[in-house]
Amino acid sequence: MSQDRIALLSPRLANQIAAGEVVERPASVLKELLENALDAGATRIEVEVEQAGIKRLLVRDNGAGIEADDLPLALQRHATSKIRDLADLERVQSMGFRGEALASISSVSRLTLTSRRRDAEYAFAVQTEGRDMRVQLQPAAHPFGSSVEVCDLFFNTPARRKFLRTEKTEFDHLQEVLKRLALARFDVAFSLRHNGKSVLNLPPATEPSEGARRVSMLCGSQFLEQVLPIALERSGLKLSGWIGLPTFSRSQADLQYFYVNGRAVRDRLVAHAIRQAYRDVLYHGRHPVFVLFLELDAALVDVNVHPTKHEVRFRDSRLLHDFLFGGLHQALAEVRPQSTPAVATETHAQTPLEQSAMPLAEAPAATWRSAGSGLQSKPGGFAVREAPAALYREYFAALDETQATDSSAEIPPLGYALAQLKSIYILAENQHGLILVDMHAAHERITYERLKQAMRHEGLRGQPLLVPQTLALSEREADCAQAQSHWFDKLGFELQRLSAESITIRQIPALLAGADAEGLLRDVLADLLEYGSSDRIEAHCHAILSTMACHGSVRAGRRLTITEMNALLRDMERTERSNQCNHGRPTWTALDMPALDKLFLRGR
Structure with missing residues (x-):
């Protein structure tokens, strides 16, 4: 067949191309599986990995589970329970919704999906091995909830496997993914085992003291002693969390977490606003520390602008920029010699030229x-x-x-x-x-x-x-x-x-x-x-x-x-x-x- 003729790609090749968008390394797989578990209402998530997830990665949850008849469909492209029409897409409330996630992962690994709903007498499982999406349903032993086991990642795409880093580096990326989600969901228990050893065990944090303990475990024991609590609200925007004192800065931007409606994102507008707020107080070349949670109407933010949903687009970027810069700039301005810093609050945001005029x-x-x-x-x-x-x-x-x-x-x-x-x-x-x-x-x-x-x-x-x-x-x-x-x-x-x-x-x-x-x-x-x-x-x-x-x-x-x-x-x-x-x-x-x-x- 001539190379200049147009032809449909085979399902396997199409899935592997889609996998390139969402599956970069084992940490990418973990992110998709954890988000699915949270969307299923899980309150306990267990993660087990071998060789940093390259050999084996298992995510087990106690969520709602999947109907037996829906299990084969869950591995099909463009299949999801979270989106029904365009209106749903414009007001995404769930963590994940791309139908290709499980299909993409299964196209480059040996995947087993097992699930049991609370009203079901038995659990069922489906398996794939990097081939076309023809799967067989079979009974299985499993408690309420779901498990996804991913083995031999990139076994059928050796060129991509060669680009993986050392086991330590890949495991560091895995831990970072779990850390980001654990900071956003205090109500969920997380555990992580690597090569048979327990690495992390986070019980649910329902009390302030338990939440503080989780933050200290994930961000360091000094974190809560060196930050300012933030609680701002204006024009339908709510911001909460912590920002580091200027003296508690880092040589790298490795302790910066920003969440939009519970989703960890990286956004240039947000980064610019925060950098501006610290401009007058941060030593040259240092990076601020923060864990911040932004809440706003889901219709005011588009989370479907990047395959991995790391990036977002805001409907009113000027309003958000002024809100973030104004609130954080004023909070930092109020830091002066005193016994204990007060919680930064705001009911009216000033213009950029007024904001530090205390x-x-x-x-x-x-x-x-x-x-x-x-x-x-x-x-x-x-x-x-x-x-x-x-x-x-x-x-x-x-x-x-x-x-x-x-x-x-x-x-x-x-x-x-x-x-x-x-x-x-x-x-x-x-x-x-x-x-x-x-x-x-x-x-x-x-x-x-x-x-x-x-x-x-x-x-x-x-x-x-x-x-x-x-x-x-x-x-x-x-x-x-x-x-x-x-x-x-x-x-x-x-x-x-x-x-x-x-x-x-x-x-x-x-x-x-x-x-x-x-x-x-x-x-x-x-x-x-x-x-x-x-x-x-x-x-x-x-x-x-x-x-x-x-x-x-x-x-x-x-x-x-x-x-x-x-x-x-x-x-x-x-x-x-x-x-x-x-x-x-x-x-x-x-x-x-x-x-x-x-x-x-x-x-x-």
Whole structure:
């Protein structure tokens, strides 16, 4: 037959092509089987694997089971109990629904499916061995529920088997799949055995203490001690879970779990919003830690955009991005020296330019803006002026010197200053022990936050370009720039559309004088088209303010009085994000009495 003629593929080859979409490695098989078990209402799922699932992978559940007459059909392509019409597809509630899953797995393995419904007297089983979907039904011994046994994965496709990694690597992927689902379903018991040895045994977690124990087992014993609980709700969106403190970051993005209606997903819009929220507090090159659960109407999210359902598409991406960024950004802003962090809650989300505007101490802030902020008020906003050399002196003079130690008052989180070490660190005592503060890093954050607040309150002054810059854009980009012209105006830009595919930049923010205005604008438009929002202009401005804050803050080597040190401690307790400097480094640390006793072997 000529190679250029069109012909139908054989069922076996079609199934193996489909298998390439969903069966990459043993972990892919486990994911599909676990999701089917959860959709069947299982409350207990047992997983047994040999050679990381390459030789054998068994998933047994106590779910609803499958009717005997439906067992052969379960291995047919495009056969499912979860979708009946287009309306069901647009509001998918189940974990899995692709009819090819079992058919694809069975086409590249030796598969046995055994099941018994609660109203059935006997169990039945069907078997396939990588051939066409002709199966035979036979009685079997099995408790209520279902078992799927997959043996000799890729036995008939040796080229794909060669691409599998070592047994340890493949087993790590298997554990990660189970871990992701176990974090989403606390009500289900999970167990895992590998080569005959018990690896994981997770009982159902119905009480908060049991849930905490499961999270600690899966994410590490320190996880719950280093995270902020999140509970946000707005416009039909609900977000719950935990986000890591900036100091509890990772070198890899290996402790990040995001769930949409119980389904673990990876989404660029979500990742962008979370990355933005951490921008001001995370050390360069580090990755945040989070376990977050998003709930929304199933009709507002499309989970059928990728064969493995790892990716989703949101109907209103702008609303979701603002919700995630706003809520998490504010939660991180509220982290400051205190005994225990409160649960972050939100009933009204602000605009991206308002989101970190938590009020600071008014009198010092007002004086700071006028006397020592390095900003000069103008009719159209503020512009940069040189920061004075004695900037920190004005700052301390603006604070109340009446903040001296009062033994009758409650001891504040950072306590009261004792001394200064090497003119770099402040030593203070609180009710738990010793506090050490990097005075430059702490003052740098305070200065930076006040500069940002001044920018938010007074706006950005524009600076006209002597020679306007004309940009050649796509019509889509030019439409976006024109539609967002009011937003650009607020940020100090003046744009004029010349034609369908070109605009002119006539004015830029004064803070960005000398910057690559064309490159910045192109990046901003790319963000607006991709995510519905952009913080690149604000980020560039903040970078400049951060540099100003660094040069305008009290330097190492400067001797402070006890009063000045206490004033700095009190302002740290009032200032957003004061646990980290502008570069993400910690500003203070603590040694409680047990830690100090341990250093000196007391009590032994």
